[in-house]
Amino acid sequence: MKKRLVTSALPYVNNIPHLGNLTQVLSADVFARFCRLKGYETLYICGTDEYGTATETRALKEGISPRELCDRYHAIHRDIYEWFNIGFDYFGRTSTEAQTEIVQDIFNRMDKAGYVNEHEMEQLYCPKCERFLADRFVEGTCPHCHAEGARGDQCDNCQTLLDPIELIDPHCVVCGTTPVVKKTKHLYIDLPKALPLLESWMENASKEGFWANNAIQVTKSWIRDGLKERCITRDLKWGIPVPKPGYEKKVFYVWFDAPIGYVSISANATKDWKKWWFDPDNTELFQFIGKDNIPFHTVIFPSCQLASGLDWTMLHHMSSTEYLNYEGGKFSKSLGIGIFGNDVQDTGIPADVWRFYMFYNRPEKSDVTFTWADFQEKVNGELIGNLSNLVNRTLTFVKRFYEDEALFDAPIDSDLHAQIVEREKKIDSFMERAEERDALRQIISLSSLGNKAFQAGEPWKMHKEQPEKAMSLLKTLVYLIRDLAVMVQPFMPETSLKMLSFLHAENTNWNDLGNWEGIQGIGDVSLLFTKLEDSLIEQLRTRFSGSQEEREQKKTKELEKTMDQKEDQVSLAEQFASRVVLKVAKITNVEKHPRGDKLYILTLDVKEEEPRTIISSIVPYYKEEELQDQNIVLVSNLKPANFRGEKSYGMLLAASDPDAEEHTTCEVLFAPQFEVGSVLTPEGFSPVEEKLPYIKADHFFSMPIYTESGVVKIDGKPIGKDGVALTAKKYLNGPVG
Numbered sequence: 001m002k003k004r005l006v007t008s009a010l011p012y013v014n015n016i017p018h019l020g021n022l023t024q025v026l027s028a029d030v031f032a033r034f035c036r037l038k039g040y041e042t043l044y045i046c047g048t049d050e051y052g053t054a055t056e057t058r059a060l061k062e063g064i065s066p067r068e069l070c071d072r073y074h075a076i077h078r079d080i081y082e083w084f085n086i087g088f089d090y091f092g093r094t095s096t097e098a099q100t101e102i103v104q105d106i107f108n109r110m111d112k113a114g115y116v117n118e119h120e121m122e123q124l125y126c127p128k129c130e131r132f133l134a135d136r137f138v139e140g141t142c143p144h145c146h147a148e149g150a151r152g153d154q155c156d157n158c159q160t161l162l163d164p165i166e167l168i169d170p171h172c173v174v175c176g177t178t179p180v181v182k183k184t185k186h187l188y189i190d191l192p193k194a195l196p197l198l199e200s201w202m203e204n205a206s207k208e209g210f211w212a213n214n215a216i217q218v219t220k221s222w223i224r225d226g227l228k229e230r231c232i233t234r235d236l237k238w239g240i241p242v243p244k245p246g247y248e249k250k251v252f253y254v255w256f257d258a259p260i261g262y263v264s265i266s267a268n269a270t271k272d273w274k275k276w277w278f279d280p281d282n283t284e285l286f287q288f289i290g291k292d293n294i295p296f297h298t299v300i301f302p303s304c305q306l307a308s309g310l311d312w313t314m315l316h317h318m319s320s321t322e323y324l325n326y327e328g329g330k331f332s333k334s335l336g337i338g339i340f341g342n343d344v345q346d347t348g349i350p351a352d353v354w355r356f357y358m359f360y361n362r363p364e365k366s367d368v369t370f371t372w373a374d375f376q377e378k379v380n381g382e383l384i385g386n387l388s389n390l391v392n393r394t395l396t397f398v399k400r401f402y403e404d405e406a407l408f409d410a411p412i413d414s415d416l417h418a419q420i421v422e423r424e425k426k427i428d429s430f431m432e433r434a435e436e437r438d439a440l441r442q443i444i445s446l447s448s449l450g451n452k453a454f455q456a457g458e459p460w461k462m463h464k465e466q467p468e469k470a471m472s473l474l475k476t477l478v479y480l481i482r483d484l485a486v487m488v489q490p491f492m493p494e495t496s497l498k499m500l501s502f503l504h505a506e507n508t509n510w511n512d513l514g515n516w517e518g519i520q521g522i523g524d525v526s527l528l529f530t531k532l533e534d535s536l537i538e539q540l541r542t543r544f545s546g547s548q549e550e551r552e553q554k555k556t557k558e559l560e561k562t563m564d565q566k567e568d569q570v571s572l573a574e575q576f577a578s579r580v581v582l583k584v585a586k587i588t589n590v591e592k593h594p595r596g597d598k599l600y601i602l603t604l605d606v607k608e609e610e611p612r613t614i615i616s617s618i619v620p621y622y623k624e625e626e627l628q629d630q631n632i633v634l635v636s637n638l639k640p641a642n643f644r645g646e647k648s649y650g651m652l653l654a655a656s657d658p659d660a661e662e663h664t665t666c667e668v669l670f671a672p673q674f675e676v677g678s679v680l681t682p683e684g685f686s687p688v689e690e691k692l693p694y695i696k697a698d699h700f701f702s703m704p705i706y707t708e709s710g711v712v713k714i715d716g717k718p719i720g721k722d723g724v725a726l727t728a729k730k731y732l733n734g735p736v737g
């Protein structure tokens with residue numbers, strides 16, 4: 001038996017995975033669990049794909065380093081997969097030393113063998129940052145629809161793909177400077193030269209490894225259309241340095257290094273990684289991805305492997321799914337549409353139930369849609385009404401009428417046994433080909449066969465009229481349940497263990513299927529699942545409708561309404577305490593807004609999961625160094641607003657001179673006396689426990705705060721914490737806003 005190396009698409013780090021993305025990690029998990037259960041030496045690796053423009057620009061926006069951003073999201077991914085009970089042998093990441101070493105080594109080999117070419121091109125260059133601008137580092141006006149804020153690679157308004165040089169009035173997103181066009185060199189993989197190697201490999205590999213049909217079609221069409229050279233260098237900082245003179249300021253393009261992540265993550269998982277990656281005669285590589293990733297796995301990465309001249313373990317089986325859609329539309333990370341890994345955890349529905357439906361509805365050969373109605377129907381009908389029902393009715397019946405071991409001395413029903421074994425073989429061959437949806441549907445239909453046999457055998461009558469026959473049927477059904485428990489193990493590991501524990505049969509494996517001996521009695525039996533009630537499903541459907549942003553807005557409106565009703569009857573201080581969250585924050589970064597003379601972009605540490613960005617119009621009053629590292633007070637639930645293209649998530653408190661004209665004086669209320677993260681309230685009020693909804697700016701300003709002898713107050717009550725008040729130094733008696 002060859003070893004099995006299993007990988008699932010490396011999720012891109014800077015987002016929370018939705019159910020569509022989860023399809024991939026789950027599919028590989030089911031396959032790896034099956035392989036281990038059947039006795040194959042198996043290594044399942046995955047990890048976050050971390051380099052590239054998207055990470056670098058996002059980190060820049062949030063005022064943190066790409067490494068910090070990746071650390072945060074890597075942990076989010078890890079926790080979500082842990083909740084789904086995904087049994088990686090190792091869940092790593094691509095931003096490691098091993099990745100740099102292996103990527104550079106492969107590149108050097110390809111270069112030496114003549115598969116890397118250099119081409120000169122014109123590109124935008126920022127003279128202030130002294131760097132060439134990668135696509136997303138430049139913005140301007142779209143040459144097609146004339147919308148402002150078009151990115152170098154694409155206009156989000158008209159969706160046209162752009163060359164950054166075409167942009168009207170381009171500017172560098174980092175410093176706002178107008179870039180100039182300059183010549184630069186980039187490196188390209190010579191895919192046309194690797195084509196003959198690829199073609200002959202693909203012809204065999206796709207047949208021997210019974211690739212999914214979409215993988216064969218996409219690969220063939222790439223080959224048929226003729227491969228083009230592909231650029232593998234980018235002008236970024238967050239990436240793997242290109243080990244070639246003249247390329248010191250460039251890194252590898254993320255899609256060149258990402259598939260090599262499978263190799264380096266294995267190297268971080270085990271010191272024996274070469275026995276997995278350089279042992280093609282004894283190792284089979286099974287990869288699980290979504291259809292959009294096919295060419296990177298069947299054309300570009302294999303071409304690089306072949307061009308490097310090493311004796312690689314190459315792709316054996318390609319399990320490339322179609323797409324999972326959501327309630328008639330598409331899942332979307334950028335629009336926040338669908339169900340995301342972190343949402344799933346607080347639905348109260350166990351991981352195994354989700355896992356069941358994800359496979360029952362796996363987009364194996366065509367796109368499929370997640371709908372709450374179908375989810376409820378399949379869980380209640382198939383998982384509970386069929387599988388759980390068979391387990392429960394059979395085992396409780398046996399326990400009730402056959403306390404001694406007599407039942408297990410009875411002969412099995414050989415006809416039923418033969419039918420079961422026949423179907424188990426079919427399930428095994430589906431699993432061997434990673435056709436998991438078909439396998440699970442067959443398992444469920446085998447459970448149906450059991451239910452029908454129970455119904456037809458009428459053991460409630462027969463155990464008196466024909467006790468031998470009843471015992472034979474029940475013993476057969478008990479062993480069927482044991483086999484079902486084994487077969488559902490890759491899909492629903494917790495449920496499988498529970499089922500096996502009913503039979504005191506914990507140590508079984510896939511090779512025991514149909515081989516019926518060893519059960520001596522039945523243990524305690526309990527229900528496997530709880531039915532999904534209409535009310536719960538309706539509640540979840542409403543909760544997850546629209547985008548994540550719309551959901552947030554809806555929640556806010558509802559809370560605002562109840563609060564407005566309450567506010568009519570309470571004092572100003574109480575209104576303030578129940579409506580406004582003031583938090584002490586530390587300014588960790590100060591930058592001028594590239595498109596606003598009076599505006600700073602401030603990054604704040606508020607001791608929350610993520611740092612906050614606020615835009616503050618205090619450039620005329622404070623220099624950058626006067627703000628850097630100061631504690632300030634943030635209105636932390638102020639409704640986010642856009643200031644010249646930058647989003648502001650709150651507002652800092654400042655006092656001003658009551659006699660001066662508006663907006664001509666400003667004293668930021670520094671708060672060194674409080675710890676960062678402290679919540680300040682009017683005296684006599686404790687911080688509100690629950691997360692308050694956003695408050696609109698005009699509502700906030702309708703609750704007047706002021707300084708009185710230097711103490712900040714509302715409605716006569718000092719604002720502060722534990723008897724320490726927030727104070728002003730300059731404008732001792734005046735308004736605060």
Ligand SMILES: Nc1ncnc2c1ncn2[C@@H]1O[C@H](COP(=O)(O)OP(=O)(O)OP(=O)(O)O)[C@@H](O)[C@H]1O
Nearest residue numbers: 009011012020021023289290291292293323324331
């Ligand atoms: N709706 C979907 N159904 C099934 N698989 C999907 C779906 N959307 C994405 N995938 C797959 O999920 C895996 C991980 O995706 P990844 O984290 O790279 O992000 P993505 O959703 O493809 O979007 P992007 O690359 O734009 O961030 C990939 O193999 C991708 O093909």
